[in-house]
Amino acid sequence: MPTARERVRAELTTEIADAARRQLAEVGAAALSLRAVAREVGMASSAVYRYFPSRDDLLTRLIIDGYDAIGAAVEAADDTAAPPEERWSAVCSAVRDWARAHPHEYALLYGSPVPGYVAPRDTVPAASRVGIVLGRILGDAARAGRLTGDGGGREPGLLGDAAVEVLGQGHPAVDDAVRVRALLAWSALFGTVSFELFGQLVGSVEDGDRYFALVTAELARLVGFRPA
Amino acid sequence: MPTARERVRAELTTEIADAARRQLAEVGAAALSLRAVAREVGMASSAVYRYFPSRDDLLTRLIIDGYDAIGAAVEAADDTAAPPEERWSAVCSAVRDWARAHPHEYALLYGSPVPGYVAPRDTVPAASRVGIVLGRILGDAARAGRLTGDGGGREPGLLGDAAVEVLGQGHPAVDDAVRVRALLAWSALFGTVSFELFGQLVGSVEDGDRYFALVTAELARLVGFRPA
DNA sequence: ACTCGAACGAGAGCACCGCTCTCGTCGAGA
DNA sequence: TCTCGACGAGAGCGGTGCTCTCGTTCGAGT
Numbered sequence: 050m051p052t053a054r055e056r057v058r059a060e061l062t063t064e065i066a067d068a069a070r071r072q073l074a075e076v077g078a079a080a081l082s083l084r085a086v087a088r089e090v091g092m093a094s095s096a097v098y099r100y101f102p103s104r105d106d107l108l109t110r111l112i113i114d115g116y117d118a119i120g121a122a123v124e125a126a127d128d129t130a131a132p133p134e135e136r137w138s139a140v141c142s143a144v145r146d147w148a149r150a151h152p153h154e155y156a157l158l159y160g161s162p163v164p165g166y167v168a169p170r171d172t173v174p175a176a177s178r179v180g181i182v183l184g185r186i187l188g189d190a191a192r193a194g195r196l197t198g199d200g201g202g203r204e205p206g207l208l209g210d211a212a213v214e215v216l217g218q219g220h221p222a223v224d225d226a227v228r229v230r231a232l233l234a235w236s237a238l239f240g241t242v243s244f245e246l247f248g249q250l251v252g253s254v255e256d257g258d259r260y261f262a263l264v265t266a267e268l269a270r271l272v273g274f275r276p277a
Numbered sequence: 278m279p280t281a282r283e284r285v286r287a288e289l290t291t292e293i294a295d296a297a298r299r300q301l302a303e304v305g306a307a308a309l310s311l312r313a314v315a316r317e318v319g320m321a322s323s324a325v326y327r328y329f330p331s332r333d334d335l336l337t338r339l340i341i342d343g344y345d346a347i348g349a350a351v352e353a354a355d356d357t358a359a360p361p362e363e364r365w366s367a368v369c370s371a372v373r374d375w376a377r378a379h380p381h382e383y384a385l386l387y388g389s390p391v392p393g394y395v396a397p398r399d400t401v402p403a404a405s406r407v408g409i410v411l412g413r414i415l416g417d418a419a420r421a422g423r424l425t426g427d428g429g430g431r432e433p434g435l436l437g438d439a440a441v442e443v444l445g446q447g448h449p450a451v452d453d454a455v456r457v458r459a460l461l462a463w464s465a466l467f468g469t470v471s472f473e474l475f476g477q478l479v480g481s482v483e484d485g486d487r488y489f490a491l492v493t494a495e496l497a498r499l500v501g502f503r504p505a
Numbered sequence: 506a507c508t509c510g511a512a513c514g515a516g517a518g519c520a521c522c523g524c525t526c527t528c529g530t531c532g533a534g535a
Numbered sequence: 536t537c538t539c540g541a542c543g544a545g546a547g548c549g550g551t552g553c554t555c556t557c558g559t560t561c562g563a564g565t
Contacts, residue, residue, distance in 0.1 A: 206487075207483060207491075209482060241468070250464075252437045252438075254440065
């Protein structure tokens with residue numbers, strides 16, 4: 050059971066993180082100032098260091114929270130009773146919607162890493178949640194016979210254990226070629242969202258919604274989902 | 278003809294930009310310090326402002342130079358005499374190689390935009406070079422009958438004029454569905470490179486070279502290139 | 506119940522940053 | 536030759552991350 054001191058410490062820690070998240074949403078990660086956060090919560094800047102050893106640690110907290118937030122949004126959007134194609138497009142839309150609602154947080158998660166900053170191991174589980182949802186859709190589709198597989202096999206040394214475990218595990222309809230296509234679809238999804246968010250498609254795409262719908266359908270075809 | 282004064286001014290401008298590029302390669306964009314650049318070229322920091330009105334203008338110069346550099350690399354890698362599939366994979370590899378050789382520059386170009394920074398119009402032509410090469414490959418393939426098109430048509434309001442002009446123009450084998458797939462392949466290419474560079478694929482992909490080769494082949498299939 | 510040490514908040518200070526202003530110099534065109 | 540603009544240097548302003556020191560306060564062990 051936590052003592053009173055630990056409780057108020059935890060409260061203050063989340064209060065600082067919340068203020069930091071508000072500032073992140075306003076000015077972005079690179080302009081996030083620990084001193085301004087301290088001002089917002091009414092502390093001396095030096096006092097914040099009792100709770101976060103450095104600005105990078107504060108950012109790490111925001112990164113983990115961000116991965117958890119987009120992971121939760123994606124999980125909530127995945128209706129496991131729906132057919133794979135619909136689940137796939139729902140998950141894609143959830144990613145895009147979350148990114149558009151939280152552009153600075155998205156940039157912090159999937160944009161250029163802050164220079165000199167290396168993600169601690171703590172971020173890995175939270176960061177995996179989106180990929181795990183995709184893997185679950187893939188696995189369910191394979192079990193339901195809704196996945197067009199090559200029926201090939203493993204290509205040793207190509208993929209890591211994490212990818213194999215998440216993507217289909219040992220199901221015969223999911224070989225390494227399918228896994229590569231799934232990773233490609235995942236990368237393409239985030240590439241598309243990033244391009245839209247970072248303005249790389251300005252002048253080329255007029256109707257972002259329609260374009261994105263076509264892209265998700267194309268990616269579903271690539272992964273191998275097929276209608277019942 | 279430029280006066281001596283203009284000449285030495287231009288020289289000093291590029292010398293500052295070169296020093297900034299060196300520092301960019303070392304510490305990244307967010308940590309790029311105008312004062313440090315000034316120290317490297319042996320000036321007072323205030324003197325640099327005679328050549329670049331602000332740090333953002335210096336970054337803009339680096340961005341334009343970066344787009345030109347990756348554009349030149351891609352153009353050099355495109356052998357117009359080769360079959361479309363080979364040209365496509367060569368261009369993809371050129372993008373990846375340039376990105377791995379200049380990670381901080383790549384992050385500056387295709388990562389999160391520096392907060393508060395909006396790309397001036399000057400950057401657009403340089404930024405378009407890579408896309409133009411892709412469009413040229415697509416158009417050549419269509420003219421040579423090496424492109425599997427839907428034979429559909431335009432979808433008004435979906436794509437911008439820039440995309441239509443660069444991607445296939447009016448060739449019947451290139452309709453808007455093909456253009457969407459080309460844009461998707463373009464986004465997927467940069468999504469893949471970004472994920473590799475920013476560490477999002479750590480643990481999932483062991484052999485980056487083989488994975489990338491498979492990805493480019495898959496994307497070529499997606500775009501519709503077919504062997505002779 | 507008391508004590509002692511750890512946790513805490515505040516303040517001053519260091520080195521650095523982007524940027525502005527002023528001032529002396531120097532050189533090219535009128 | 537004179538003049539005015541371009542130039543470089545320096546000081547300075549407000550901001551940053553981070554450290555150190557100093558009282559205070561609170562809680563756990565005796």
